[in-house]
Amino acid sequence: MKIIKSNVFFSLAASVTPALLVLLATGPEAIRAQSRNTALKETALENGLRLIYEHDASSQITVVQFFIKGGQRAEPTGKAGLAYLTTRLTLEIPDFTQTQRLMNQATGMYMACQEDCTFITLSCLSENLEESLDLISKIMRKPLMTGIRIDRITKQMEEYLKTEEDDSVNLAHSASMAAFFKDTPYASSVFGTKDSLKAIKKSDITWFYRNFFHAGNMLVVVTTDLEEEDIKGLIDAHYGPFPNGPAPDLPSFTSRPAPAESIFQEKDKEQSLVSAAFVLNIRTRREYTLGFLLDCLLGKGIQSRLWDLRVRQKLAYSVQSRLTHAEQGTLLEAFLETEHSKTEKAHDALRAALSKLYEKGIDGKELEMTKNYAKAQILRDNETKTSRSRTLAFYETVGLGYTFLKDILEEIDSVTLDEINGFIRSGLAPQDCLFVIIGPAEDEQ
Amino acid sequence: MNLTRKRTALAALLAGLLVLTGIIHPQADSENNKSFVLDNGLRVFLYEKKTLPLLNFVFAVNMGSKDETEATSGLVHILEHYILFRGTKQHTGDEIARDMRHHGAYFNAHTGRDLSSFEITIPSNHADFALQTLKEILFELELDQEALEEEKQIILEELTQLQDDPFRLATSFLYQNLFPGHPYQRPIYGTREVIEGATVEQLSQFYRGFLVPANSALAVVGDFSISAMEEKIKSVFEGISSEDFTPSRLEQSGPMSKTVEIEREMDVQMAYLAIGLPGPDYNSKDQYALDVLIEIFARGINPMIYHPLSQKRIQVGGVRMGYSAHRYGGAITIALAMEPKHLKRAKRELTKYLKQARKLNFSSDDVFGEDQLYAMDYMESAKNRLRFRGEQARERGLAIATSLARYMLLNEIADRGNYLEHIAEIGTTELRTATGNYLGQKYSVIVTIEPTKKK
Incomplete structure (x- = not known):
């Protein structure tokens, strides 16, 4: 549904969990009835901080998402990585005592940077929420921005960048973003570049923090088994003292047309990655719904359009699409990884699959099938407190509104055949497609 | 097979290995859960979880790479692919896949060392469809050489893909050397030679030998009523016979007799280090101490495994450590990425640290005395995190179903008791013993992957 420009590397706790299969059942009382989610509630503190509350009694944990508007889009020219670096610094634990307290509470902290915002996820046993908020809010209010810490995190970011570039899918994504959004803040990795990181001064970090980390520019989403009044009280007590201020203006820009030439990046690998990317025009809920449907139609799951490249044409094990939605432009990528002697064939097959979709569109049966898959996928994607609260905040931050999670299933149902085919015609024109190939040089194929 | 390759860099590094031991108590029926065995031997666990209108089905078969030989290495993996995609006596693979999508289903399958599992997640009004489809693809398979040849080509692409992923490749090397002389050492994906030469007759032998209800378990988690689901399952699966089935049994995997070091080069910018150690099996009581140790060393806000590296100013881009419990042995794996210049020192420091880890507080x-004021309580922190992670795991229907299915086929302990009580009973003595026995072992597998040297 959305690609989080990842910081899977930074995890102060086990927030980046693998499939956790610990099931702690011991008897009849351990597996108990769980109620369906109740309605969402919204409120605002006196300092302007907006709080979205969702009650969910399915587990005794609380997830608090802090979304800070800005992200990459707020980074001045030449300072790519600033949003990530600043947010990361707001989570530096100052001393032994606080480290020990956070350890004892088993509080998890996670952060990531996206095109239009950064977010911090705090998750803990609900019984520890008050103490966790007490600690985290103090750290966030008075972050440690010392030279040593800045240097250490900057070095980490350089390593994350390299690790990111060791992966062909990430590399192709970065190349597509850089081409379509050249000379805009979306063009770089969230970890910046070696040069941009070198250019960031402490004063830039302070500027970013002062301008973006205030109540008027933040959103808090809490999904919990605790009661609404308790949560309101806790957020107010710990984030009420955050300074107020207006949400800063962010630059507007548009994407560039697709370059005429494909991009090739040499990597001495066994397989080549062949990717086709488009920028879609998505501003409204309706357009997002159409984009989400198109993503599912194209490359999500068995019997998607790209599936044919795997099962009949036997070009790849892995065929996929992904949608990266940001306020100033949405990138749709379709890609496959193929043994490098088949690169050209895979390129032609991907081009043909996209052209066929563009020229002939889809029929009612395929739309129905895609809708069913997409609706179930929304449920699957938002099963946990962490994923659901992140989606709520993401929708809100990119201007779709958090209530969209409640409405999107109906929105999907109401899409007509003409609409989706019109959207395909407007978004997948062959001349708007950028091909990126990552793999061995041609003479090695 | 995984339809969507995880692309979350380090998060993906040991995705297959980091599965913690599933612990459940299926005897304890209540109004929300029930376990039973059909007359044909199929073990079933039902768990109502009504948070979302979804159903999660996991059908696991006691058939994995452990059941292969050198000559058949990879056939279980092929069979898993074939069952999932290639059709039945009544429907083609395409027809089934279209039907699945039409019903909004996610379906997938996995081959493991012990088990093969087939999973469906579907909106809750389609229970009948999901059960009928499971029955059809699993028990009414039509094997055809032409379709097999097609699927082989996709599997060979999967094998090639593995070669390009430093963490997956390193993990694969770890496993191939952690269990010397045991079937677990064979690669789950199989060998290229066996896959290329596989025949329908070979697959059929596995299919007939293992795909029987008495060798399988079905877990259903989600939005349903126990009595209605029980009735549906009985009507769909009860008629399938398990006659002539004899379960097989293997020896436990033995200890390593030497350290194995594997070095590779790849077109990457970072260097990758992976260390593997034999661990306790699924039914060992040592798993509780291991679970705590993994939390202490690799999770939370202050993982101990960073200490020897940071003391030597070696910065690493996230450490992943996991413990994977199999029926006949276990594996402890550690993997990390770093600047190539740090690789040798990181390997040296980390191996030395693990050998001496039993002396840690x-x-x-x-x-x-006063030192107590400044001592971090890693153990209590780890125990709290396990509580947290247990709560978190309750939210994931498919993960719960997978855990239950594994439990039904792998558990051999009559009464496992309460997991958190076992964890609570772990003290520093138990931790030191487990640290010495498992992390401080004399022999290990060490894999390093460095950037290709410039010519």
């Missing part, structure tokens, strides 16, 4: 109770 895990709790403030390990020190005396």
